[in-house]
Amino acid sequence: MNYYAVFDVGGSAIKYALMDETGLFIEKSSTPTPIEDIYAFIDTIDLVVKGYEQKADIKGIALSLPGAVDVEKGHIEGFSAIPYLHGPNIQKLLQERTYLPVEIENDANCAGLAEGWIGAAKEVKDYICIVIGTGIGGALVIDKKIRRGKNLHGGEFGFMIMEDYLDQPIGEMWSALGATGALIKRVAKRKGMEPNTLDGKKVFEMADHGDEEVQDEIKKFIKRISVGILNLQYAIDPEKILIGGAISQREDLIDKINETLSQMKNKAYSLHVQVEKCQFGNDSNLIGALYHFLQRRINSKISN
Template sequence: MSQKILAIDIGGSAIKSGLWGNEALTELPSYPTPKTWDEMKAYLKLLVEEHQITDGVAISAPGAVNVEEGVIYGVSAVPYLHRFPIKQELADFLSVPVSFQNDANCAALAEIWQGNAKGLESAALMIIGTGIGGGIAINGKLRSGTNLFGGEFGYQVMNDDTLETLSDLGSPVAMSKRFSNIKADDRSYTSKEIFDLAEAGDELAQEQIDYFYNALSIGIYNILVSLDPDRVLIGGGISTREDLLFNIEERVQQLLLKKGAKELKASIMPCKFLSQANLIGAVYQFLEEQD
């Protein structure tokens, strides 16, 4: 009999969920992120009862998830998740086994398990969203690091004067804010609108996109010369843009050439999984823990 696992992805504004069974994920409707931990527990219990979940609940969460301790450290957009034995409390409350893993790590696990990092000796995954997260995979396992900072590529300092990080300069959300501030026409532009403006010849949009691409390329160059992985995978909604990969690859190659590392062959690809990545990776974490 196949397992039926409830997969949960906790985001700052919404919770995504899905049912894993027969080696496939069936997505459920998303739900606004509850305001308190008690409301969150009640919502999860409702899902467990409604879908008659007996095998377990696999959760992708923001923050520095200590898998061994079952505690989430760090900070996130959902502050009530942090610094208490969340895994044990939830398992007791739901009366089923529960697993937790960091959301960017879940995206990495999905690629290791069934995606574009499968079978590779090493891979680095850069997940581009509001900020930049990621993961490092060595021999099919996540390298979380001594302090759970493995793959936190967004923390790379990119500017010595301002101490701006890769998350500050290489995220589409940060690019949108920067563009809107400079444009100063009382509008908040989305990254898609900025790309559209650039294609129509808007010089400021072109300049900001160039700035964005350069930041990402320097970040990837740093990963390549630090880890020399078999492959760097790019995830997040913006990774579906066909021109993104072309522009990044071109800039990374130029950097490698300029800095005398031309023998370093860079394999850069988009992730296989997009919106379902965190849910699929959470299931893999759960299955690994049960084994």
């Protein structure tokens, strides 16, 4: 059995795991994301890898990272909550430090790959994974492969313009309307509260306890999510559309989105559009990062 050190890098924490080639977790933990610079980050990853090397024969390192990850060149373009990650060749730096093969991939793409490997999309070839959090990201998978696009922006569904574009140069993006962060801001404004006093869980609890204003905002939130989903179905026509992110753990949310999509069906929009929940939750990025590593290594051997 082969073993791998796998990392999911977020703005506040790095989740990491020792995993085998089937996607089984041997052990997992987390550590705060370094705030200093890229060298502190490399030190953190190296320390975890050295610890795992005391327990198993590590064959490689797989990382899920934010931003526009260039898997061919080994660096990250764009921007994220961790500025120092953008620019340096992370793949090269880690390989030189650890003497192990390294593969990197975008976090939302990792979530999508996990579902296609051993999750909710394992039986289909073409699917979309929409990750709803502070913003909206996602993965576009065609024939079991990530569709990255010319500028590495394939799957950046949150940039779709949805509302208020006639009287503005651009208008409101889907992320600004259908993300959890957007819901929190709208509820806070309506209730005269500070946004930092709320999170998605608390907002839904307020609705569950009968707050009609919050219920109204959630209804609008679900409609905005549903409109974006309908657009994607007609633009790409995938076999499945999956919803991920912490908010997807609410079973009633998926049900309400599907109910809304059903109500939007008419003579023009005749397709049966339905979404499912991603299977792996907080583990999806780790699983997908490992799968990406394995596929890259298999393809490398074939090409050689």
